[in-house]
Amino acid sequence: MGNFDPHLATASQDRIMADLIFNGLLRYVPGQVPKIEPDLAKEMPTFHMVNGKYVCRILLKKGVMFHAAPNIPSHELTADDVVYSLNKSADIKKSAYASNYAGMTVKKTGRYAIKIIIEPPLSTLLFLPKLTDYGGGFIVSKKIITTMGYNQFKKHPVGTGPFAFKRYLPGKKVELTAHKDYFRGTPKLHGITFHLMPELKDREAALCNGELDIITGSGKKGWVESIKNNSKEIEIDTHGVGEMGIVFLNTQVKPMDDIRVRKAIAYALNRKIFLQATSKLISGPVFSPVPTVFLPGGLSESNVRELGLDYVQNLEKAKQLLDQAGYSQGFTLDLVTSEKRLFQTNYMILKQQLSQIGINCHVKVVSHRDMHKSIRDKKNPKGIVFYVAWRPNADAYLSQFFHSHFIPAAGEKTGTNFSYYNKIDKLIEDARCEIDLERQSHLWSQAQIKILNDMAALPLMYTLQIYARKPWLDYGHPIESSMALYPQFTEKTCFLK
Incomplete structure (x- = not known):
């Protein structure tokens, strides 16, 4: 585990805990992404223009109770908690999703009512996901954090979700217990124990x-x-969402700062070899940073082929580019991978394929948590990062992985612009503020053409989630797609025998 602050949950195991312990104002319907419905909110938000500003108004459900904490009894959620939470989500020191909440002013208008002023205005396609049970949208207790202290909260999370934190045995397991006062009803399961078993x-x-x-x-x-x-x-x-596997090439560290080197790497890689290592049940190819198979705003295979940006493997061309860049003898890169199969396997394929053009990769295997720290460390940047992730829309993909605001800062662990790329900020920002969906999609396409032309990243594949279970475990909902990256356990999850 990392820590239990939901606004810092980036690894899959941390996301699962956040999903079980916390709620958002809205939620993705369990197992049925991208459908959104009210969660802590009484109803879907309303939007109005007030004095030229875009204003969202939200009413909260009454009687929603936070879990009890050590020496702190259970207490009711109010607007104060929502204001505190969304402001915390915008704090770069306490949120991995801070930039998503920039330009939002959150105000309490009643004990169970808030308004959010959005500057500049956003389409609902981009705004509503910020309020869901994902990333910075989770609501925490102001009282708990200010009373317990933030550091203690990160060790003992308290939310409003169907299951409450009981204890964590580092490296072994996390125990949760049913939240009997859960506003959707007492869970059918008495509790859940997560065993941390990497093998x-x-x-x-x-x-x-x-x-x-x-x-x-x-x-x-x-x-x-x-x-x-x-x-x-x-x-x-098997279920969605389909996480993207992308090779990020650092555009600012030698020798990767030479576009000829980056393109040589792209031409050295064979997408089909990466796909062959994963079951066809859960994988498929992608050709742009935004997966067009799942989301609007991406580029298709035919799109990139027509533009000459599909980078079909060509070892001779790769060697010529390295020679032109002054690296005819190749060079060495120090890389780091998670112990998780998907990461480790693909790093080994990457290593083998690059060795064919004289690039020697030393790949260190560390825990998944330590990998996340290492690849975000600007003091020791990696020339190449293979990363697997899902984001809810094109703006999130492009902003979090390619906007200069997300370049890892010295000492910070939150940045995910592993390419250290800064050439499409305006395109991203213009698309974000564009209300016309056709124009917005065009801007996203132009941004991705620029990424591929500069070879800041090479999209390879998507992978679905896969779980094995006993047949008597019933999730309590259909499982088609989950933002939490696991089948989701709710108050309705139960055993059939």
């Missing part, structure tokens, strides 16, 4: 012998057939 074989054994009810699966080819052979009482679930 797939350990998870498989625990599932097959009945120690666990559900495990994170593997996209490795043949894994589904293998686990089903071990036990007949296993169901396999």
Whole structure:
């Protein structure tokens, strides 16, 4: 685990905890992204122009209770908590999503009412996700943080969600207990225990012998057939969202600051080899930073091919570009990967393919948490970062991975512009403020053409989520797509026997 502040949840395990412990004003309908419905809000927000400013008004549900904390009893959520939370989300020191909340002024208008002034105006397509149970949209308790202290809150989270934090045994497990006063009803499960088991074989054994009810699966080819052979009482679930696998090339560190080197790397890589390492059940190719298969605003394969930006593997051309850049003998890169299969496997493929043009990659394997820290460390920037992530819209993809505001700052761990790229800020900002959807999509396309032309990043693939469970575990909802990157356990999740 990282820490339990939902506004700092970037790794998948941290996102799961945030999903279970906290709520947003709105929520993605469990298992049915991109559908949005009210959560802590009584109804969907209303929007008005007031004195030339775009104003969103939100009424809160009454009687929503926060979990109890050590020496602090359960208490009701009010507008003060929402104002505090959204302001915290905009604080770069306390939120990994701070820039998403810039330009928002949040004011209390009653005990259960707030208004948000949005400058400049945003389309609902871009604004509503900021209020959902994702990223900076989670609502925390002002009383808890100011009474317990922020550092203690990061160790003992308190929210309004269906499950409350009980204890964390570092490196072993996290225990949650049912929130009996949950506003949607007391959960059917008495609690949940998450076992932290990075080794797939350990998870498989625990599932097959009945120690666990559900495990994170593997996209490795043949894994589904293998686990089903071990036990007949296993169901396999695959679902969205489709996380993007992108190779980010640092545009500001030598020798990567030379566009010829970056393009040589792109021509050295074969997208098909990366895809072959993952089951076809959960993967497919992508050709632009915004996955057009899932979201508006991306580029199709035919689009990039017509523009000559598909970078089909061409080792001879790659070697010529390196020679022109003065690196005919190649060079060495020090890279770092998570222990998770998807990261580690793709880094090894990357290493093998780059070795064909004389680039020697030293790849260090660390914990998933430590990888996240390392690739955000400006004091020791990485020339190449392979990253897997999902974002809810084109603006989020382009802003968080390619706007200069997201270049990692010295000592900060929040920046995700691993390319250290600064050439499309205006395109991103103009698209963000564009109300006309066709014009907005055109601007997003132009930004991505620039990214590919400068070879700041090479999109490779998408991967769906995969889980294996016992058939008697019922999620309580259909599972098509989840922003929380797991099937989601709610108050309706239960055992059928």
